[in-house]
Amino acid sequence: QQQVKQSPQSLIVQKGGISIINCAYENTAFDYFPWYQQFPGKGPALLIAIRPDVSEKKEGRFTISFNKSAKQFSLHIMDSQPGDSATYFCAAHTGRRALTFGSGTRLQVQP
Amino acid sequence: SAVISQKPSRDICQRGTSLTIQCQVDSQVTMMFWYRQQPGQSLTLIATANQGSEATYESGFVIDKFPISRPNLTFSTLTVSNMSPEDSSIYLCSAGTSSYEQYFGPGTRLTVT
Numbered sequence: 208q209q210q211v212k213q214s215p216q217s218l219i220v221q222k223g224g225i226s227i228i229n230c231a232y233e234n235t236a237f238d239y240f241p242w243y244q245q246f247p248g249k250g251p252a253l254l255i256a257i258r259p260d261v262s263e264k265k266e267g268r269f270t271i272s273f274n275k276s277a278k279q280f281s282l283h284i285m286d287s288q289p290g291d292s293a294t295y296f297c298a299a300h301t302g303r304r305a306l307t308f309g310s311g312t313r314l315q316v317q318p
Numbered sequence: 319s320a321v322i323s324q325k326p327s328r329d330i331c332q333r334g335t336s337l338t339i340q341c342q343v344d345s346q347v348t349m350m351f352w353y354r355q356q357p358g359q360s361l362t363l364i365a366t367a368n369q370g371s372e373a374t375y376e377s378g379f380v381i382d383k384f385p386i387s388r389p390n391l392t393f394s395t396l397t398v399s400n401m402s403p404e405d406s407s408i409y410l411c412s413a414g415t416s417s418y419e420q421y422f423g424p425g426t427r428l429t430v431t
Contacts (some may be wrong), residue, residue, distance in 0.1 A: 251422045304366075
């Protein structure tokens with residue numbers, strides 16, 4: 208199965224710090240790379256996404272950095288807040304097909 | 319964006335019985351998918367729900383165990399048949415438009431005893 212590898216598995220950050228989550232993919236046919244945020248007992252919520260023709264996308268405190276040659280992309284959460292504590296999943300897909308998910312990162316932002 | 323609702327939100331079922339999960343989208347969508355998520359784990363694709371035709375199943379999932387219907391562009395059902403405790407999981411419906419974005423329902427938490 209096409210894989211997306213995600214790290215770290217868990218992350219503890221102090222309030223106001225920067226949270227960084229990394230993903231790497233294998234399939235060069237992937238052309239859409241979203242990040243999802245999931246709180247306990249809830250479904251994943253689309254947070255931010257990027258296409259491979261762009262190296263960076265920023266929405267508020269959330270930034271995706273994309274390195275096409277290395278087949279890697281990362282999520283940066285600036286000024287991390289306790290309310291950001293959740294599980295984050297990177298994903299990838301191509302065309303009208305289902306998402307391939309990373310394994311998830313449990314983020315805890317300490318006050 | 320699309321708003322997705324699922325029914326039921328949770329259920330406790332006896333071994334050997336079946337449960338049908340409903341997924342309703344507030345607008346017409348191109349794609350609908352069903353995923354399974356074990357607590358604390360990532361999401362695993364069960365199948366793509368095709369409108370008006372048989373669903374496309376991923377390896378390890380079969381129609382007899384997980385029959386899926388999609389009668390129109392806003393509604394789909396997933397049935398978990400002849401349940402065993404191993405089927406205890408969270409089942410999630412997702413829907414996508416032609417703009418690539420895919421949205422998820424709140425999930426159905428199933429416990430099989």
